[in-house]
Amino acid sequence: MDDQAKSMMDKLGLDARLLGMIGALVVIWIVFGFFTDWRFLSPRNFFNVSVQTASVAVMATGMVFVIVTRNIDLSVGSMLGFIGMTVAALQVQWLPSVLGLGHPMIWVIAVFAAILMGAVLGAAQGWVIGYLTVPAFIVTLGGFLIYRGAMWWVTKGQTQAPLDPVFRLLGGGAEGTLGETLSWVFGTVAAVVALAIMLMSRRRKATHGFTVKPVWAEGILMAMAAGLIMAFVWIMNSYPIPRGAMRRMTEARGIEYTDGMVWNHGVAIPVVILLAVTIVMTIIATRTRFGRYVYATGGNPEAASLSGIDTRLLTVKVFALMGALTGIASIIASARLNAVDVGLGTLDELRVIAAAVIGGTALSGGAGTIYGAVIGALIMQSLQSGMASVGVDAPLQNIVVGFVLVLAVWIDIVYRRRAGV
Amino acid sequence: MTTPLVEMKDISISFGGIKAVDHVSVDLKPGEVVGLLGHNGAGKSTLIKILSGAYAMDTGEILINGEKATINNPRDARTYNIETIYQTLALADNLDAASNLFLGRELVGPTGFVDDDAMEAETRKIMARLNPNFKKFKDPVSALSGGQRQSVAIARAVYFNARILIMDEPTAALGPHETQMVSELIQQLKAEGIGIFLISHDIHDVMELCDRVSVMKNGKLVGTVDVADVTDDDLLGMIILGKKPGES
Numbered sequence: 040m041d042d043q044a045k046s047m048m049d050k051l052g053l054d055a056r057l058l059g060m061i062g063a064l065v066v067i068w069i070v071f072g073f074f075t076d077w078r079f080l081s082p083r084n085f086f087n088v089s090v091q092t093a094s095v096a097v098m099a100t101g102m103v104f105v106i107v108t109r110n111i112d113l114s115v116g117s118m119l120g121f122i123g124m125t126v127a128a129l130q131v132q133w134l135p136s137v138l139g140l141g142h143p144m145i146w147v148i149a150v151f152a153a154i155l156m157g158a159v160l161g162a163a164q165g166w167v168i169g170y171l172t173v174p175a176f177i178v179t180l181g182g183f184l185i186y187r188g189a190m191w192w193v194t195k196g197q198t199q200a201p202l203d204p205v206f207r208l209l210g211g212g213a214e215g216t217l218g219e220t221l222s223w224v225f226g227t228v229a230a231v232v233a234l235a236i237m238l239m240s241r242r243r244k245a246t247h248g249f250t251v252k253p254v255w256a257e258g259i260l261m262a263m264a265a266g267l268i269m270a271f272v273w274i275m276n277s278y279p280i281p282r283g284a285m286r287r288m289t290e291a292r293g294i295e296y297t298d299g300m301v302w303n304h305g306v307a308i309p310v311v312i313l314l315a316v317t318i319v320m321t322i323i324a325t326r327t328r329f330g331r332y333v334y335a336t337g338g339n340p341e342a343a344s345l346s347g348i349d350t351r352l353l354t355v356k357v358f359a360l361m362g363a364l365t366g367i368a369s370i371i372a373s374a375r376l377n378a379v380d381v382g383l384g385t386l387d388e389l390r391v392i393a394a395a396v397i398g399g400t401a402l403s404g405g406a407g408t409i410y411g412a413v414i415g416a417l418i419m420q421s422l423q424s425g426m427a428s429v430g431v432d433a434p435l436q437n438i439v440v441g442f443v444l445v446l447a448v449w450i451d452i453v454y455r456r457r458a459g460v
Numbered sequence: 461m462t463t464p465l466v467e468m469k470d471i472s473i474s475f476g477g478i479k480a481v482d483h484v485s486v487d488l489k490p491g492e493v494v495g496l497l498g499h500n501g502a503g504k505s506t507l508i509k510i511l512s513g514a515y516a517m518d519t520g521e522i523l524i525n526g527e528k529a530t531i532n533n534p535r536d537a538r539t540y541n542i543e544t545i546y547q548t549l550a551l552a553d554n555l556d557a558a559s560n561l562f563l564g565r566e567l568v569g570p571t572g573f574v575d576d577d578a579m580e581a582e583t584r585k586i587m588a589r590l591n592p593n594f595k596k597f598k599d600p601v602s603a604l605s606g607g608q609r610q611s612v613a614i615a616r617a618v619y620f621n622a623r624i625l626i627m628d629e630p631t632a633a634l635g636p637h638e639t640q641m642v643s644e645l646i647q648q649l650k651a652e653g654i655g656i657f658l659i660s661h662d663i664h665d666v667m668e669l670c671d672r673v674s675v676m677k678n679g680k681l682v683g684t685v686d687v688a689d690v691t692d693d694d695l696l697g698m699i700i701l702g703k704k705p706g707e708s
């Protein structure tokens with residue numbers, strides 16, 4: 040990179056890692072686009088990839104905190120399955136027999152139950168790790184086996200389906216979206232909020248007399264942020280709902296269906312959930328004491344406790360948060376499939392860890408960003424979907440993903456060494 | 461006679477079989493600098509870590525302003541206005557100077573969120589006093605030199621209006637000019653009535669800055685003397701031989 044480009048990047052304040060990840064993503068999309076007659080770059084595919092990324096990405100944001108504090112959580116895939124099965128049984132068997140089938144509170148109870156269950160299971164693991172000082176690797180390896188077994192016991196291995204119709208919307212699909220109009224509203228609000236945050240931060244820095252980015256750089260960044268958000272909404276709003284689903288939906292809303300009628304999907308609800316989780320987790324990471332302590336503890340546990348941080352309690356909180364996010368991911372995953380079988384969540388722990396690590400989270404602790412993990416999940420899913428769409432069979436897919444993981448971490452190590460961090 | 465700021469009475473602690481501190485008593489008055497001397501592994505850091513809440517003592521008691529104090533963790537120590545510069549500096553390497561300075565006591569805005577800009581502004585102010593050459597406010601402290609890191613640790617202890625200051629080899633990594641500035645700082649804090657425990661291996665510094673000196677050897681207290689009554693050689697004798705001057 041020549042000096043001029045470098046100084047421009049410095050002014051924009053974009054770091055090389057973020058650009059690298061976005062670059063990798065664009066390359067993946069273009070390569071698979073090329074081999075699929077650009078089908079890979081269709082609104083339909085972007086919609087599907089966005090929905091398929093959501094569950095793993097939600098968990099990856101929590102895994103960032105876990106890894107930053109020098110821990111690991113191998114149990115999230117099994118925990119997702121266990122929660123999914125329990126909550127499915129709740130909807131299919133237990134609640135209908137108490138409240139009656141199709142009761143409007145079923146999905147609300149199911150959602151709360153999933154998140155609460157995750158938080159409790161996570162906190163329990165965190166307690167064993169923090170207070171009994173059993174290494175996280177062992178505790179969560181135990182959890183990995185325990186939850187998968189417990190999942191079977193919930194229903195003696197029986198698949199649970201179909202799920203509550205409202206609950207199902209949380210997994211995406213033709214009905215599980217914001218729809219066109221709401222998507223535009225959503226995009227506009229998101230863009231305005233993003234611009235407001237950038238302006239406010241600039242003003243705050245200026246009042247302290249710090250140097251701020253040049254106006255042109257800030258302008259470019261703001262245009263990029265707003266542009267990306269609106270482009271995403273536009274793509275999601277260009278994917279027409281298939282005819283069968285249209286008939287169902289028009290009927291449900293009492294509208295007469297005609298042949299020329301076109302409705303588009305819009306932003307999927309799991310993607311909205313993912314965005315909300317990403318924003319909340321980013322705020323926690325960068326603007327709360329808890330987040331600061333997570334990073335401090337990862338950087339130097341001894342210094343953290345000498346500064347009065349209760350690192351044991353912090354471990355419990357981090358794992359409880361990871362569990363709650365696994366609960367949310369479990370809702371998305373089970374709702375998307377509209378069924379839970381005993382295989383739900385298998386290998387997800389590895390996808391989640393890989394997403395966090397590809398996104399720049401250092402296994403040595405102390406470093407990692409939430410947006411990085413989300414982009415990491417998107418890269419993983421794009422690779423997997425791309426290979427599936429060009430007909431690469433599953434074993435070869437795993438081999439490729441394995442190589443990419445190692446390659447990504449190696450590049451990251453080289454980058455860190457160069458940047459001296 | 462004024463009540464001592466700190467009295468550590470009959471303090472002991474052992475790690476496994478090792479008696480790191482063995483029935484040691486020291487005290488500190490307002491506006492006084494007490495030096496702690498001793499060979500490597502004598503137990504100096506361990507003793508002050510009990511006062512700063514990092515370790516729990518096996519026996520003994522701590523009085524602050526004549527009243528029994530309960531210090532179970534570093535937070536307790538902070539409520540007694542005890543601030544510590546650790547020998548290891550105790551910095552989170554991945555965070556910047558401001559985050560380290562305010563670690564555990566972050567400034568928050570009206571909405572309860574951490575206010576990084578305000579913390580950076582405060583950090584700039586105090587660093588301008590302690591180490592005007594310091595410019596790396598945006599970098600993680602891992603990117604700082606040993607001396608720069610030490611200035612951050614000193615700034616953290618000084619910023620929060622300590623009444624009792626513990627300095628464990630605060631100038632070990634500092635250049636001559638920065639060391640001079642820390643000496644001036646110690647004299648200024650002393651004039652403000654702050655009590656300081658100063659651990660150092662530099663007998664010359666100790667003679668210059670301290671009012672009294674306590675010498676430790678193998679976890680035991682050799683003795684406490686007024687610097688006015690002893691020479692450099694007397695102190696050296698106490699450290700090496702473990703005997704007070706005049707003892708045989």
Ligand SMILES: Nc1ncnc2c1ncn2[C@@H]1O[C@H](COP(=O)(O)OP(=O)(O)OP(=O)(O)O)[C@@H](O)[C@H]1O
Pocket residue numbers: 475478479480498499500501502503504505506507547
């Ligand atoms: N956390 C610990 N666990 C086990 N032993 C320890 C621990 N901390 C200190 N010790 C032991 O206690 C003794 C006193 O150590 P301490 O660090 O207090 O020495 P010191 O006087 O500060 O030495 P130095 O001048 O080298 O800093 C040493 O023998 C050391 O090995």
Ligand SMILES: [Mg+2]
Pocket residue numbers: 504505506547628
């Ligand atoms: Mg020491």
